[in-house]
Amino acid sequence: MAATAVSIKPRGIALLFGPRRLVFVLAVSVLFGTLNSLPDTAPPIHVTLGHAVVTGLTALLAFGLLEQYPKRPPTWSRRWILQLVGVVVGVLLGVIGAHSVSMVIDEHSAHADPQMSGLIVLIVEGLLFGPWIALGTMVRQRDMIARDQALAFELERSELERNALEARLRLLQAQVEPHFLFNTLANVQALVDAGSPQASQVLASLIAYLRAAVPRMHKLATTLGEELDLVRAYLELMRMRMPDRLKFEIRVDPAANALRCPPMTLLTLVENAVRHGVDPSEEGGRIDVDVR
Secondary structure: OOOOOOOOOOOOHHHHOOHHHHHHHHHHHHHHHHHHOOOOOOOOHHHHHHHHHHHHHHHHHHHHHHHHOOOOOOOOOOHHHHHHHHHHHHHHHHHHHHHHHHHHHOHHHHOOHHHHHHHHHHHHHHHHHHHHHHHHHHHHHHHHHHHHHHHHHHHHHHHHHHHHHHHHHHHHHHHHHHHHHHHHHHHHHHHHHOOOOHHHHHHHHHHHHHHHHHHHOOOOOEEHHHHHHHHHHHHHHHHHHOOOOEEEEEEEOHHHOOOEEOOOHHHHHHHHHHHHHHOOOOOOEEEEEEEO
């Protein structure tokens, strides 16, 4: 059983004021607030910065709210259009709200000409740049969502492929076990019925093989050296069944013994060679296993 990690999209406040969004809006607001304070006739920098930050946060709030609500946009409009309209309204409300706060703090200063001209400049800037910034954010979000979906599909496909490979491996393992056991036990039965002294030797070899093989059959991975031990024991048993018809030789590069491999990989090939090649043939055959 494989566990797949699922990313959960943030909602509510976590989405409205996500760290990246908040940092980006504050950076843009500080930039415009600083630029608006440069002219000689402009209000003090703390005023322009305050107005710009309030306007940016209000536009961000409108953008985020309309991103989540209503859950289903009306049929006569798309969500991105609602968000752009929300940004425009948010800019206007932010500028008016910031100016209202200035009036509460200092009514005379708020009605001064630099304040009013700064108010108009901020409205123009917000209406000019705000919708484009919001549109760029939505395009970037769409690309990120598409990329996340592609990664999720690729992960799911990889999981399915891995599960299919494991299922095929288990099928091969299930095929090896009954063929090998039934054939060997039938051979032992024939030897016992014939009163052959070789029956005890074959049965002892089978028991020794099973003690080594059964714990490994359902492992997800083993080493090539362990796999070769099973193949060698299997071929020895098969040679006892058909001593005149089966010959084999195993040649192994010692450096290959430590390599990892799926269990029963080599044994499945050897078992199929014996079952479909050597066993049906009257003259038998030879199996060579070369590992380099």
